[in-house]
Amino acid sequence: MTKNSRIVLYQPKVDYWPYYPCYWAPLSLLSIAAPLVNKGYNVEIIDGNVNGSESLIQDTLSDPEGILFVGISTMIGGNQIERGISFGRSIKEVNASIPVIVGGPAGTIIPERLLECEAFDAIVRGQGEIPISIIADAITTGKDLSGIPGVVTRQCKNVPIPLLVDKNTFPPYPWEIIDVPSYLRNDPYTGDRTLNHVSSQGCPYRCGYCSEAFTCQSKWSAYLAERTFAEVADLVEKYNLTGIKFYDSNFFASTSRVKKFAMMIIESGLHVKWSASAHPKDIIRIADDMSMLKKSGLSRLLIGAESGYQPVLDYVEKGTTVEDNLTVARICAENEIPAAFTFIVGFPGIEGDINPTLKNVIEMKEISPEFDVKIHFYYPFPGSKLFDRAVEHGYQEPKSLLEFSGNDYYLIQTPWLDRHLEEKVRSFGDFYCDFLYPPQWFTDLLSQKPLSALSYKALRQIARLRVKFHYYHFPFEKGWFQYVTKHNSFERGDYHERYNDADAKGVCN
Ligand code: SF4
Numbered sequence: 001m002t003k004n005s006r007i008v009l010y011q012p013k014v015d016y017w018p019y020y021p022c023y024w025a026p027l028s029l030l031s032i033a034a035p036l037v038n039k040g041y042n043v044e045i046i047d048g049n050v051n052g053s054e055s056l057i058q059d060t061l062s063d064p065e066g067i068l069f070v071g072i073s074t075m076i077g078g079n080q081i082e083r084g085i086s087f088g089r090s091i092k093e094v095n096a097s098i099p100v101i102v103g104g105p106a107g108t109i110i111p112e113r114l115l116e117c118e119a120f121d122a123i124v125r126g127q128g129e130i131p132i133s134i135i136a137d138a139i140t141t142g143k144d145l146s147g148i149p150g151v152v153t154r155q156c157k158n159v160p161i162p163l164l165v166d167k168n169t170f171p172p173y174p175w176e177i178i179d180v181p182s183y184l185r186n187d188p189y190t191g192d193r194t195l196n197h198v199s200s201q202g203c204p205y206r207c208g209y210c211s212e213a214f215t216c217q218s219k220w221s222a223y224l225a226e227r228t229f230a231e232v233a234d235l236v237e238k239y240n241l242t243g244i245k246f247y248d249s250n251f252f253a254s255t256s257r258v259k260k261f262a263m264m265i266i267e268s269g270l271h272v273k274w275s276a277s278a279h280p281k282d283i284i285r286i287a288d289d290m291s292m293l294k295k296s297g298l299s300r301l302l303i304g305a306e307s308g309y310q311p312v313l314d315y316v317e318k319g320t321t322v323e324d325n326l327t328v329a330r331i332c333a334e335n336e337i338p339a340a341f342t343f344i345v346g347f348p349g350i351e352g353d354i355n356p357t358l359k360n361v362i363e364m365k366e367i368s369p370e371f372d373v374k375i376h377f378y379y380p381f382p383g384s385k386l387f388d389r390a391v392e393h394g395y396q397e398p399k400s401l402l403e404f405s406g407n408d409y410y411l412i413q414t415p416w417l418d419r420h421l422e423e424k425v426r427s428f429g430d431f432y433c434d435f436l437y438p439p440q441w442f443t444d445l446l447s448q449k450p451l452s453a454l455s456y457k458a459l460r461q462i463a464r465l466r467v468k469f470h471y472y473h474f475p476f477e478k479g480w481f482q483y484v485t486k487h488n489s490f491e492r493g494d495y496h497e498r499y500n501d502a503d504a505k506g507v508c509n
Pocket of ligand 1: 203204205206207210211212213249250279304
């Protein structure tokens, strides 16, 4: 093997604004880089989200000397595929013999579509950590990539997604090859020096709208509690972190692992706040240990409640009940753990979910107005169980790679959803829900403005009637709210201001 051959790993910029206030460290690239760095390859990372990445791309194109191959990690949507195509083509223009390999969720779900791009030589399905070293060695020795497990080429297209491999067998991320401080964020829940991390892959659940269930075949693999703790402690010490945001699909799938991890933090005296996402059933299973988790630094949970209509929960195979949603809300409120609950409405072939879901949201807000609640419209994720059902009901599947690339899953693309219902959900979810059950910052503001507090009392009664009768025309309460707060929505309270602070420092672009 030729040591120190250059390998360029590229993550195209994601069009995340305005849905996400900032981007995070490119963990998928770090994970792929780890085994390559261990083998002595010289790995260069280009994160398209970072200011200045354009000049890195130009530097790479003007000096392609010694590049063994280029790896591109891309999701479907967010225009990442389009940018990946552009970079792949530019590489081929400067040196057609440099192989371009594509992976990430798009590689796993639509490998054959990706091969429609002439600049892409091979596609990796599933975890890339194992095939990436085999690919590097094969290219070094001039061998064909066809036949490597999980690798799709034009000669070898019928390749299944390999079974999930134990994540503990993978080496730690080589954080030193990226500029970690530039990825630290001022998170309102976990503190001003927060870094993202991932401790598991996959998810054992089978929710029909989620492509994770397909890509990982409802399997889950996680670092042991000991490794999770050791990595967190190391990052806290090296980068003086205040918080870790776990972006695992399901951090809580093993409650014994979470308990052990939390106990290790407490026993070590490590000062760090952490947040993660969970399935409602897992929170119910770990309810008795919630105060211990809080003591360890748990400062926010993201929970997929999904619906307040039992037939929908059954239809999407969530494995929960409407009552479970409320039980989880009570557990979080009793333990004073900030939580965000997400809901989805408008599934194909099932109606009548909107009113019960809005009712469930109100019940949660009555438990604690501090909960964040987001109501999304169903989007057919390629690879999910419900995708074909959506097509049967009139959803137009993207026809080309560029259509896949530009798909915006925050826009409603399901023809069966009545526009009237859409307006109702948006009015309620984007404004009236929080107006009726305002977060603390708004209550504090009113306590300093007695006249505004009086007006609010009257307007709240009107808002109550609106929600009861689903009448959202002439929303004059919004104008009043903007006037009093100088904000356009509740989302632009303290939470977003602090993220925008990162923007002001030029951290986010
Ligand atoms: S929605 Fe969440 S809990 Fe359900 S399969 Fe996907 S990752 Fe798992």
